[in-house]
Amino acid sequence: MDPISHALVGLAAGSFSGSGGVLSNPLALGCLVGSVLPDSDIIMQYWGDYAYLKNHRGASHSLVGMAALSTAASLLIHLLFPGSGFFSILLWMYIGCLTHVGLDIFNTYGAKLFWPFLDKKIGTGLMLSFDPFLVAAATVVYWFNTANPLYSKLGIAAFAVYLLFRQYRKKRTQNSIIKTIDFPVVRLVLLPSMTNIFSWDFIAYGESEIVTGKSSMFAKKIVLRDRLNQSESWVRDLVMNTCPGRFFDEFTREYYISFEKLENGKMKATMTDLRYYVNNRYMHHATVQFDRELNPVEGWFHPYNMKRSARIPV
Numbered sequence: 001m002d003p004i005s006h007a008l009v010g011l012a013a014g015s016f017s018g019s020g021g022v023l024s025n026p027l028a029l030g031c032l033v034g035s036v037l038p039d040s041d042i043i044m045q046y047w048g049d050y051a052y053l054k055n056h057r058g059a060s061h062s063l064v065g066m067a068a069l070s071t072a073a074s075l076l077i078h079l080l081f082p083g084s085g086f087f088s089i090l091l092w093m094y095i096g097c098l099t100h101v102g103l104d105i106f107n108t109y110g111a112k113l114f115w116p117f118l119d120k121k122i123g124t125g126l127m128l129s130f131d132p133f134l135v136a137a138a139t140v141v142y143w144f145n146t147a148n149p150l151y152s153k154l155g156i157a158a159f160a161v162y163l164l165f166r167q168y169r170k171k172r173t174q175n176s177i178i179k180t181i182d183f184p185v186v187r188l189v190l191l192p193s194m195t196n197i198f199s200w201d202f203i204a205y206g207e208s209e210i211v212t213g214k215s216s217m218f219a220k221k222i223v224l225r226d227r228l229n230q231s232e233s234w235v236r237d238l239v240m241n242t243c244p245g246r247f248f249d250e251f252t253r254e255y256y257i258s259f260e261k262l263e264n265g266k267m268k269a270t271m272t273d274l275r276y277y278v279n280n281r282y283m284h285h286a287t288v289q290f291d292r293e294l295n296p297v298e299g300w301f302h303p304y305n306m307k308r309s310a311r312i313p314v
Contacts, residue, residue, distance in 0.1 A: 005131065
């Protein structure tokens with residue numbers, strides 16, 4: 001979720017902490033700070049795209065990590081507001097953090113909520129990274145919470161209905177896509193489109209094929225995009241025994257591996273993240289080169305497009 005949406009939701013939640021503006025109410029300020037605090041992992045961008053995307057929505061988005069960050073930030077606000085209750089600030093700071101991670105779980109990328117006990121991102125793929133309905137609902141709640149609480153309650157209720165509607169349409173669209181695919185679908189992944197709030201992207205897995213495409217929210221128009229052959233098991237095993245392969249397997253569950261022979265006799269495996277499709281291309285890739293004996297010799301991560309490269313140990 002984008003920072004503006006996180007901050008607006010933090011402001012809306014903080015408006016329930018009492019009267020006074022954000023700058024005069026340490027509890028509301030704590031909630032606002034908490035709503036953007038988990039994304040402090042952006043500091044990893046200093047070490048490059050690979051380090052950032054490897055760690056993004058990891059420890060800082062976990063229950064444990066949020067507790068540590070909230071404690072440190074709450075102490076600072078407590079010092080700025082002499083006489084304020086530290087534990088009250090901590091509570092509202094943590095509430096702000098929970099709104100942040102809760103929203104992140106609603107979109108495709110997910111978050112490692114239970115790290116370090118479970119090193120897996122949890123995501124529902126229900127909302128876009130920027131959702132205008134969320135922004136509108138948060139604005140209504142924040143703006144009217146003091147003057148007319150009824151409007152705030154209606155804003156919350158309307159957004160809950162919106163989420164239920166998206167879940168309902170997601171299920172109906174999945175059924176329509178399964179009927180459209182010309183092979184038995186083993187697993188179907190439906191994701192919010194990166195560019196259209198009323199569209200879904202999908203990945204359909206068969207025994208030997210993968211089909212990607214897009215659908216309108218109401219499944220009136222289903223377009224098949226790519227038909228890919230599943231990689232042979234020995235290719236997958238070969239790639240997954242490399243650092244780039246293990247990283248990509250953790251980075252995304254939805255990927256495709258292509259394998260080709262180069263002019264110099266070496267082999268190259270290309271892993272493509274099938275989740276994000278923008279401007280007629282998939283965003284994230286990784287490549288591994290092998291020598292003639294299939295020993296890995298070079299690895300790269302390509303974030304956002306194939307022209308960007310970050311070297312990875314093999």
